[in-house]
Amino acid sequence: MIEFKSVSKVYPNGTRGLNNVNLTIHKGEFVVIVGLSGAGKSTLLRSINRLHEITEGEILIDGKSITAAKGKELRYIRRNIGMIFQNFNLVKRSTVLRNVLSGRVAYHSTLRTILGLFPKEDMDLAMDALERVNIKEKAYSRADELSGGQQQRVSIARALAQGAKIILADEPVASLDPLTTKQVMNDLKRINQELGITTVVNLHFVDLAKAYATRIIGIRAGNIVFDGPVSEATDDVFADIYGRNLKDDELLGGAL
Template sequence: MIELNDVSKVYSNGVKGLEDVNLKINKGEFVSIVGLSGAGKSTLLRSINRLIDISSGDIKIDEKSITSASEKQLRMIRRDIGMIFQSFNLVKRSSVLRNVLSGRVAYNNTLRTLLNLFPQKDVDLALKALERVNILDKAYTRSSELSGGQQQRVSIARTLAQEAKIILADEPTASLDPVTTKQVMDDLKKINTEDDVTVIINLHFVDLAKEYSTRIIGLQAGKVVFDGTPEEATSEVFEEIYGRSLKEDELLGEENL
């Protein structure tokens, strides 16, 4: 379970990223976070694994406070949290396999990691992860030679190799074409359902949120303005979240959201 209790984040320039957010996310949920740019979606996601520190409140992962965790405790909590970025966050000059093996860094000592001396069980785990996202044939290819969609699937494989219990995905399909977007979303949904992994994803596309989610959370100016099922997320609800009327084509996934 992920719990956010009275969480607020105020940046140094005075901008409120989050304001009094209270949420409980249960194991195995597929949660989409929607809202305009600047609504606080990335702030919320990055607060959960403490890539940024909140200003007040507390965030707990399985009843352990990540907010007040020591460096050692934080490393252990983060070991269970995989992160997928819009920009893929891969080492482009390294092979696909080496990038996936970076998900095993927290399980190995520093020297072994620096020398790229991963145990065979870690290599096997990484190869299996690549097979699950259908790019096993690219294992020894430089990451820079892959398409955007393939690079994002490497990112997903990295979280599989990490054996993450929670996946946080920050607009992972924003730079992908529609076909590749569906492949990536299908991969995430498959991991969610088959492995009972909690997925929390920031999305621009309303139709994707409705199709793949078990729960949708709408943010506006750092506040939660909607929290419900896809069935409850009507066009009127999205109009409230985005603060303006939505045309039918926008509901079908127009990028200007």
């Protein structure tokens, strides 16, 4: 589903965000990427949909190079990749339903989406997506009237309405309280299991990674230093990823 081939990213100031990464993420996996701030987690995740351009190598999505794609082909590949941000990335003055429908814009002309002329099929998809994350009753509320957890659920519903085959979530629970964190992570995990959507999540907390991932990827200074199932992610492994012993460390916190 997602393949990194000798991928490197060097920023203009000379910092190496990624260093010769070779990686394959299979369909239906729930992958959690862990590492210190600045280790390259967001660079790795955002390079998948080209929010960050890589310097060397190639990234394939379902066998097609998103690195080389342009124009219509790039839009088509991106249409299958939903993105969930830490800050929700919603239009706060718009309704919840309108925010979810924004996931359908790649399927229609620019004029049609500006005028909000979405067909009934799209409306049904959006409402079904909201029901799947248990906030259908908020469809006609303004996004800024919702709690942080509810807003993040709207962003998940937007990805579902988009018809995404891949969901990328960049620190999706970093700004949420422990109870809401668990609710949002449960939604992501349930959607992954029920719909088989490949899910790649950056997380700060080790305990959350252990609880929800089927596979953990550890990154340090742009290098993949661990890649394996949760059962192999021992305390020693996490100590190597983070460069320190994590006992009594704030990184063990979270919702569990």
